[in-house]
Structures are given as C-alpha cells and as structure tokens.
Amino acid sequence: MKKAIQYTTLLFTCAFALGACEKSELVDYNQPDMIYVFKDFDSDVKDSASYSFAIKDESLQYDTVFVPVRIMGTAKDFDREVKWAPVDSLTTAVAGTDYEILPAKVPAGAFSANIPVKVLRNTAMKTNEVRLMVEIRQSKDFAPGISDANGSSWYMPGASRRYLVKINDFLTKPNNWDSFLKFFFDTFSQVKYAFIIKVTGRSEFPSGSTGLPYAQFVYYETVCRNALAEYEAANGPLIDEFGNRVTF
Known part of the structure; x- marks a missing residue:
C-alpha cells in the first residue's frame, strides 16, 4: 500500500511538471539594442585612463586610447554605429587641438568592441593636463545602455555611459x-x-x-x-x- 501511494504521488508530480512545461514559453529579447562602457573589475583603467606623452618618443604627435564597450541585445550580421560625444561641462580638452572623436562601430557578429579616441600632443600639455569626458549617445543602431553600475568582482563587472580620458605630457602617477x-x-x-x-x-x-x-x-x-x-x-x-x- 505504501509503495502504491509513492507511485501515485510520483505520477502526479510528473504530470504537474509536464503541464507546467507545456504552459511555459521562451520569451524573445525584444528590447532596443543598447551599448555601454564595460568596466572590468580587474582593470587598472575601468573608470578612466591617463595618457601621458611624456613616456613616449618625442616624435610621437598623436596616439589612440581605446574604450571597451559591450552591447545589450543580440549580435547582428552587419557593422553597427556607436555614437560618442564630449560632455562639455566635464571636459577641458579642446576638439581638434587635444583630441578627435573617431568613427566607432561594433563589428558584425560581435558583442563587444574597443572604441577609439585620438589624443593629440601639443606644447601646453607639458604643464597642463586636460580632461575629456566622453559619453555614449543615441545612434541609428544603439541606445545608451546602463548609466552607472560598479562591478564588485570578476563575475559581476560594472557599466557606465561615460568614460574619462586625461591627457598630458609630463610624468604622472600610473593608474595602478x-x-x-x-x-x-x-x-x-x-x-x-x-x-x-x-x-x-x-x-x-x-x-x-x-x-x-x-x-x-x-x-x-x-x-x-x-x-x-x-x-x-x-x-x-x-x-x-x-x-x-x-x-x-
């Protein structure tokens, strides 16, 4: 009798589980594609980057700083535009003199990319550090993603819409x-x-x-x-x- 009750209970449990499975359906991701600055917990430059021409050859007149970004959504089979712009109230660098915002994209099939910011050398940087706060803006392919989330570990990274680039031509303390x-x-x-x-x-x-x-x-x-x-x-x-x- 005890075994019969156990078998009946087991059959009832399985039938209930199967019924629940029949009612459950996979939900497609239907949010707009978004993109954000990826803040690797283990990175020395997750929040900002200090670029010093002082540790480069004197002949170097420009270079590129790369900002890591990741998408929220699915990869596509075509390149997608990422739009950047400076935050004027938090930027002292001058466009065309200290920096250039370069065209940026997430390649086809990719979930992440490195967005280039061109930094330019000039004599004023020998004594004065300039700051460039860049921000993700709406493009035809992406909406701005997570605004601010500080990662607490390697498996829980952070995210932001903004990234600070500091540029100078004198020896400054490394980020790490x-x-x-x-x-x-x-x-x-x-x-x-x-x-x-x-x-x-x-x-x-x-x-x-x-x-x-x-x-x-x-x-x-x-x-x-x-x-x-x-x-x-x-x-x-x-x-x-x-x-x-x-x-x-």
Whole structure:
C-alpha cells in the first residue's frame, strides 16, 4: 500500500511538471539594442585612463586610447554605429587641438568592441593636463545602455555611459600605482618614476590578469634598488621634486 501511494504521488508530480512545461514559453529579447562602457573589475583603467606623452618618443604627435564597450541585445550580421560625444561641462580638452572623436562601430557578429579616441600632443600639455569626458549617445543602431553600475568582482563587472580620458605630457602617477605598484616601488614621485623608466627600460607596468607576472615586478624592484645604491655611492641621495630622498 505504501509503495502504491509513492507511485501515485510520483505520477502526479510528473504530470504537474509536464503541464507546467507545456504552459511555459521562451520569451524573445525584444528590447532596443543598447551599448555601454564595460568596466572590468580587474582593470587598472575601468573608470578612466591617463595618457601621458611624456613616456613616449618625442616624435610621437598623436596616439589612440581605446574604450571597451559591450552591447545589450543580440549580435547582428552587419557593422553597427556607436555614437560618442564630449560632455562639455566635464571636459577641458579642446576638439581638434587635444583630441578627435573617431568613427566607432561594433563589428558584425560581435558583442563587444574597443572604441577609439585620438589624443593629440601639443606644447601646453607639458604643464597642463586636460580632461575629456566622453559619453555614449543615441545612434541609428544603439541606445545608451546602463548609466552607472560598479562591478564588485570578476563575475559581476560594472557599466557606465561615460568614460574619462586625461591627457598630458609630463610624468604622472600610473593608474595602478596606489593599488599595486606602490608595494614594489613605494611612494610615487616624478623623479622616482623617471629613474624607474631609465633603469628598467619600461615606461608602463600593467598589472592584473592581463598584466606582467608578479615575479617580474619583484625583479624590477630588485633592479631599481641596486641601481639606486650605485647612484648614491657615486652622487649621494637622489632627491625628488618634493625634497624627499628617493627610496624603494
């Protein structure tokens, strides 16, 4: 009798589940296609990018900063336009003098893209950093996506409609100095950074999942310590722009 009750209950449960499945239907995505700035949790430049011509060759007069974007919706079998524009109230850079907004698109079949912003070198940047706040605008293919969502982990990235690009021609603190580089090179100064560049032969030190291996940073720290000891033996302490002795 007990087994009969169990079988009856099982059959009733299966019949109910099948009935529920018959009533359920897949819902197509019918929202307008949207696009947003992708903020990778592990990226040093997820909210903004600082571009310094000071770490580039003197002959370089322009370069390109790329802003990662992702779509909300489905991929298409044709290229789609992404429209950008500066936010005037938050921008000090001058169009045609400091930057150019280049044509941007999401390629056919793609869910993401890197949007180019052309940065231009000029003498005023030797002493003055300019700021360019770019914003996603409505295009014929995309509406602006998520306005502001801060990612909390690698599996929960953030999103925005805006991205800040800072442009100069003097040595500035790298985006990942306070979060990573300081554990190897200690306090930032322009004098120290120039010394590091000269000694290591590198001007950029990316970290994170796509950056340099941890052991490489340990190696660079050792190289800098030894080079500084040699410098001090020949010249005395290296003093930075704040009047402090450079140490590692």
